[in-house]
Amino acid sequence: MRMKDLVGGPMPIAKEIAEMIEKSSWIRKMFDEGAMMKARLGDEAVCDFTLGNPFQEPSHRVINRLRELVLDDASGTHKYMQNAGFPWVREKIAEHLRIETDQSFTPNHLIMTVGAGGGLNVILRAICDPDDDVIITAPYFAEYIFYTANHRARAIVVETDEHFQLIPEKIKEAIGPKTRAVLLNSPNNPSGAVYPEEALAQLGEILREKSSEHNRPIFLIMDEPYRKLLYDGVKVPWVFGYYDQSMVVTSHSKDLNLPGERIGYVAVNPKDQHAEALINAMVLTNRILGFVNAPALFQRLVAELQAEECDMSIYKKNRDILVNGLSDIGYNVISPKGGFYLFPKSPDSDDEKFTEALKEKNILVVPGKGFGRAGYFRVAFCLSTDVCERALLGFREVYKGCGISQKS
Amino acid sequence: MRMKDLVGGPMPIAKEIAEMIEKSSWIRKMFDEGAMMKARLGDEAVCDFTLGNPFQEPSHRVINRLRELVLDDASGTHKYMQNAGFPWVREKIAEHLRIETDQSFTPNHLIMTVGAGGGLNVILRAICDPDDDVIITAPYFAEYIFYTANHRARAIVVETDEHFQLIPEKIKEAIGPKTRAVLLNSPNNPSGAVYPEEALAQLGEILREKSSEHNRPIFLIMDEPYRKLLYDGVKVPWVFGYYDQSMVVTSHSKDLNLPGERIGYVAVNPKDQHAEALINAMVLTNRILGFVNAPALFQRLVAELQAEECDMSIYKKNRDILVNGLSDIGYNVISPKGGFYLFPKSPDSDDEKFTEALKEKNILVVPGKGFGRAGYFRVAFCLSTDVCERALLGFREVYKGCGISQKS
Numbered sequence: 001m002r003m004k005d006l007v008g009g010p011m012p013i014a015k016e017i018a019e020m021i022e023k024s025s026w027i028r029k030m031f032d033e034g035a036m037m038k039a040r041l042g043d044e045a046v047c048d049f050t051l052g053n054p055f056q057e058p059s060h061r062v063i064n065r066l067r068e069l070v071l072d073d074a075s076g077t078h079k080y081m082q083n084a085g086f087p088w089v090r091e092k093i094a095e096h097l098r099i100e101t102d103q104s105f106t107p108n109h110l111i112m113t114v115g116a117g118g119g120l121n122v123i124l125r126a127i128c129d130p131d132d133d134v135i136i137t138a139p140y141f142a143e144y145i146f147y148t149a150n151h152r153a154r155a156i157v158v159e160t161d162e163h164f165q166l167i168p169e170k171i172k173e174a175i176g177p178k179t180r181a182v183l184l185n186s187p188n189n190p191s192g193a194v195y196p197e198e199a200l201a202q203l204g205e206i207l208r209e210k211s212s213e214h215n216r217p218i219f220l221i222m223d224e225p226y227r228k229l230l231y232d233g234v235k236v237p238w239v240f241g242y243y244d245q246s247m248v249v250t251s252h253s254k255d256l257n258l259p260g261e262r263i264g265y266v267a268v269n270p271k272d273q274h275a276e277a278l279i280n281a282m283v284l285t286n287r288i289l290g291f292v293n294a295p296a297l298f299q300r301l302v303a304e305l306q307a308e309e310c311d312m313s314i315y316k317k318n319r320d321i322l323v324n325g326l327s328d329i330g331y332n333v334i335s336p337k338g339g340f341y342l343f344p345k346s347p348d349s350d351d352e353k354f355t356e357a358l359k360e361k362n363i364l365v366v367p368g369k370g371f372g373r374a375g376y377f378r379v380a381f382c383l384s385t386d387v388c389e390r391a392l393l394g395f396r397e398v399y400k401g402c403g404i405s406q407k408s
Numbered sequence: 409m410r411m412k413d414l415v416g417g418p419m420p421i422a423k424e425i426a427e428m429i430e431k432s433s434w435i436r437k438m439f440d441e442g443a444m445m446k447a448r449l450g451d452e453a454v455c456d457f458t459l460g461n462p463f464q465e466p467s468h469r470v471i472n473r474l475r476e477l478v479l480d481d482a483s484g485t486h487k488y489m490q491n492a493g494f495p496w497v498r499e500k501i502a503e504h505l506r507i508e509t510d511q512s513f514t515p516n517h518l519i520m521t522v523g524a525g526g527g528l529n530v531i532l533r534a535i536c537d538p539d540d541d542v543i544i545t546a547p548y549f550a551e552y553i554f555y556t557a558n559h560r561a562r563a564i565v566v567e568t569d570e571h572f573q574l575i576p577e578k579i580k581e582a583i584g585p586k587t588r589a590v591l592l593n594s595p596n597n598p599s600g601a602v603y604p605e606e607a608l609a610q611l612g613e614i615l616r617e618k619s620s621e622h623n624r625p626i627f628l629i630m631d632e633p634y635r636k637l638l639y640d641g642v643k644v645p646w647v648f649g650y651y652d653q654s655m656v657v658t659s660h661s662k663d664l665n666l667p668g669e670r671i672g673y674v675a676v677n678p679k680d681q682h683a684e685a686l687i688n689a690m691v692l693t694n695r696i697l698g699f700v701n702a703p704a705l706f707q708r709l710v711a712e713l714q715a716e717e718c719d720m721s722i723y724k725k726n727r728d729i730l731v732n733g734l735s736d737i738g739y740n741v742i743s744p745k746g747g748f749y750l751f752p753k754s755p756d757s758d759d760e761k762f763t764e765a766l767k768e769k770n771i772l773v774v775p776g777k778g779f780g781r782a783g784y785f786r787v788a789f790c791l792s793t794d795v796c797e798r799a800l801l802g803f804r805e806v807y808k809g810c811g812i813s814q815k816s
Contacts, residue, residue, distance in 0.1 A: 013682075014537050014559075070478045117698035126422060127420055260487050261486055287551075292522075296669055
């Protein structure tokens with residue numbers, strides 16, 4: 001892209017946005033090359049593990065409910081409603097959360113949002129003063145960097161351990177007088193880590209101490225769109241019992257396979273003494289950021305589907321094929337406990353170089369540096385099983401080419 | 409709202425957001441009182457002219473098309489697509505715009521958005537550096553103040569004339585080295601003014617001159633969700649022929665009666681030399697603001713309905729009853745050429761006091777100060793005709809009470 005225009009004067013794009021485009025141009029280049037590769041060789045010939053776009057369709061129950069809603073001729077269903085969303089939809093979700101969490105949720109603790117991405121922007125706009133700190137953990141979902149920048153906050157990155165688990169002491173050290181929130185993603189994209197109860201309990205203890213020390217509440221924001229995508233009998237603990245100043249943001253992109261429809265919600269801990277003020281602020285920010293309200297039809301759809309379970313059979317199959325296959329080759333890979341991503345160590349310490357080598361074998365993955373942890377790579381396995389099987393040969397050849405001795 | 413919490417320390421809401429809530433608390437108070445009034449007296453007893461929520465349902469064509477789409481079992485329809493929206497949907501809209509505007513629109517000049525509110529935030533995030541100026545005209549859609557603040561820009565308010573028409577010289581005077589854009593709303597909310605070709609031509613001339621003088625392009629952003637809601641044979645001219653650095657943002661909230669579903673688009677002038685860079689920036693900002701993409705199903709719905717006409721019969725009836733009725737009483741009211749709002753002069757120079765007096769008669773309107781022009785009030789007439797008829801008696805009584813002699 002030309003950063004100067006032809007007639008003179010700088011480009012009329014905000015500098016910060018132009019820099020973001022510039023910095024992420026390698027991701028764009030990667031996607032463009034992937035698209036060209038598919039155009040040249042055919043979709044079938046390319047193993048594209050780059051996108052977190054679930055390949056599964058919404059279940060019959062979801063589609064049937066959508067049909068019922070659209071065939072039902074009730075008036076007023078496509079109109080504006082309260083910015084927080086339909087009260088009856090929020091009551092349905094509150095009911096679900098009361099059962100799930102044993103906390104006293106009401107519709108007044110909930111705001112329906114344009115997915116979790118919308119929800120996170122609504123939260124950050126509501127709570128962040130300029131130059132406030134938001135602590136995130138690496139590897140992180142790359143969008144967090146942009147979301148905090150949108151609202152003039154600084155993302156403070158704290159490392160996790162070699163199993164991608166929280167190191168509470170490191171988070172404690174990172175907290176200062178400007179810290180407004182800690183933002184965690186569990187199950188984590190890209191690592192698949194799920195944070196257990198003990199970690200949340202420890203973190204709650206630290207945040208209470210630090211909130212008191214700095215005389216300002218520090219929020220714990222849990223981003224949980226993969227909450228129902230779990231393996232090996234693992235459960236994702238709810239944060240509400242461990243820390244009062246907490247919220248959960250989620251979407252139905254992955255658990256109901258509706259990513260394009262943009263529907264999710266934010267749930268504020270009923271025990272948070274600031275709950276009312278927070279929700280009032282988010283009602284305003286949902287409106288003024290231009291979301292106005294979450295799409296009406298999809299609010300109505302998800303209201304009745306809160307208890308819906310995910311079909312994990314294919315994801316589990318894919319995970320096992322890849323984890324076992326890559327481990328056999330010699331890759332250092334931790335089996336994810338949730339979500340549909342692997343985050344193995346790159347056999348070449350230069351993860352971009354490694355990614356380029358994989359591309360030569362028609363395999364597309366994302367370098368770890370895009371998630372704040374260089375030397376790794378992300379494999380999104382929300383695709384058909386034969387792609388996972390087919391890719392193992394290429395993973396083997398590139399591994400060999402990196403000159404590292406194999407396990408077997 | 410308590411601005412201090414109980415346990416000590418300030419409220420954990422961003423100061424700017426807390427101030428916005430504080431400042432707009434009178435609007436909230438008004439809505440709350442209106443709701444209480446309806447609860448007490450019944451919906452029927454209250455004439456509520458406060459909300460721009462169209463009471464008409466989507467047409468049978470719209471509903472039938474929605475049913476067709478949902479009954480059709482194509483796979484992949486609820487997934488993520490490009491952040492700009494489905495390419496085929498953008499091609500349908502480009503085709504419509506080619507016919508309408510005679511400009512060479514392609515899908516690459518379009519980005520599907522979460523309504524016009526979403527579109528405006530996507531634009532402003534893409535083009536505004538901190539402290540850039542965005543010129544708006546009063547009376548204005550109140551959200552513009554918030555939208556510019558979201559992205560660290562300053563809204564510079566320029567008055568219109570007594571017919572709510574642009575005063576190009578005033579806009580020219582307001583332009584400085586930090587001016588990034590002029591943002592206009594035609595047909596205008598709240599005044600119903602439509603800006604004619606001559607005004608756009610004059611403004612184009614000024615913006616070319618000033619862009620050159622300050623060596624930076626100044627965008628002309630036309631916000632046109634009411635483009636199809638017109639009276640008296642008036643047409644809304646397209647801006648594209650008058651100024652190259654222009655864009656149109658719109659939604660289908662009002663012309664297809666789908667406000668709750670949040671679907672609209674931004675169209676960048678194909679003649680804008682920066683079009684590609686602008687769209688690239690907006691693809692990023694649509695993503696990072698958390699919209700990600702406009703709701704998939706509603707993109708598909710509106711693709712085929714671009715040429716749909718509005719049924720203006722009830723709005724026209726309402727407009728005529730109110731304009732004639734209020735004029736007969738003595739109100740100074742300009743008949744709107746588009747949209748579904750009246751913006752009469754308040755017979756009491758204190759528009760809030762006048763609004764309070766109307767409330768005593770169970771009539772709810774919004775004081776002009778909410779739109780940057782005190783001494784006026786807004787009447788949203790997107791409701792059933794009998795409410796308009798019923799309200800005239802109250803409007804008459806309050807007018808008399810203001811002690812101004814009547815026309816007749």
